[in-house]
Amino acid sequence: MGIDGDASGPPRRQFGEEGGRLSYGGYLRLPELLAQQQPQSQAPDELLFITIHQVYELWFKLLLHELEGAREAMFAGELWKARQLFKRVHAVERVLIEQVEVLETMTPQDFMEFRAKLAPASGFQSVQFRELEFLSGLRDERYLGSFRHVSDEELARLRRRLAEPTLWDAYLTALSQRGLPVSDDEIMTSLLAVARNRGSYDDLWQLAEDLLTHDETAALWRMRHVQMVERQIGTKSGTGGSTGAPYLRGRARLHYFPLLWELRAWL
Numbered sequence: 001m002g003i004d005g006d007a008s009g010p011p012r013r014q015f016g017e018e019g020g021r022l023s024y025g026g027y028l029r030l031p032e033l034l035a036q037q038q039p040q041s042q043a044p045d046e047l048l049f050i051t052i053h054q055v056y057e058l059w060f061k062l063l064l065h066e067l068e069g070a071r072e073a074m075f076a077g078e079l080w081k082a083r084q085l086f087k088r089v090h091a092v093e094r095v096l097i098e099q100v101e102v103l104e105t106m107t108p109q110d111f112m113e114f115r116a117k118l119a120p121a122s123g124f125q126s127v128q129f130r131e132l133e134f135l136s137g138l139r140d141e142r143y144l145g146s147f148r149h150v151s152d153e154e155l156a157r158l159r160r161r162l163a164e165p166t167l168w169d170a171y172l173t174a175l176s177q178r179g180l181p182v183s184d185d186e187i188m189t190s191l192l193a194v195a196r197n198r199g200s201y202d203d204l205w206q207l208a209e210d211l212l213t214h215d216e217t218a219a220l221w222r223m224r225h226v227q228m229v230e231r232q233i234g235t236k237s238g239t240g241g242s243t244g245a246p247y248l249r250g251r252a253r254l255h256y257f258p259l260l261w262e263l264r265a266w267l
């Protein structure tokens, strides 16, 4: 039944539509969006491969936006707002992990039908992925060298990310706004004070837990990704020129907020 109560056919006109200029496809720019999947081969699974990467990049864009918001909220001392945003970040990050399963429905044989066409492209070159790492505090300038292919605008974005404050910088500001010292020598004592004095500092504790969950979920994605990689290409080296799985295993151990993990040993 149509929304306007007509028993058959689509609604002729909906409430609030009078004079409106927006349509579903226009608002969401679907003609543009759905024109962006352009396989390089005839292999049937290449559409899946392109789609899943594009979906990742869309989520990366949203994550950057929300994490910027969380950083701003921490600087402003609005911890509740930062926490609200981290909730969304965590939910999206869990989706990113779950999504790997969809790509694993592709067999290695089917991947090999188009893999050769991909080199030297690889996830190495995801600007937004590196932006997320830089914003989160994992700043390895050597990666700028692997971005020679990217546009000036993208390179400028990465350089900006290296120069701007990280989530950790914002958390330290939130700590110092509450009178807790944050110098290298004093930070562990302050983190311990927060952990042991929940009556006064529960909001700061919960926020640190949110940061840790962001860190943990990102690490889980890296582990999930390398599992998929081993399943797809085994011990082959990567199209991006790395050793493949061994390189990725090394990356899986990294942490955004090492002090929050170190804190565990003192609790």
Ligand code: HEM
Residues within 6 Å of the ligand: 052, 053, 056, 057, 103, 111, 121, 122, 123, 124, 125, 126, 129, 225, 228, 229, 232, 233, 237, 238, 239, 240, 241, 242, 243, 244, 245, 247, 248, 251
């Ligand atoms: C068949 C599926 C996939 C395979 C076999 C694969 C393989 C690889 C390999 C071997 C690398 C290391 C760089 C290189 O030498 O190529 C890499 C890096 C990367 N891949 Fe994938 N990948 C797959 C799917 C994905 C998907 C769906 C994403 C989502 C965006 C992704 C994102 C990345 C990122 C961000 C890196 C850089 C990681 C880092 O430097 O820490 N990959 N991938």
Ligand SMILES: N[C@@H](CC(=O)c1ccccc1NC=O)C(=O)O
Residues within 6 Å of the ligand: 053, 115, 118, 121, 122, 123, 124, 233, 237, 238, 239, 240
């Ligand atoms: N690096 C992968 C290829 C690959 O997965 C890929 C290729 C182009 C664009 C994104 C990719 N995804 C992640 O690395 C490989 O070595 O098979």
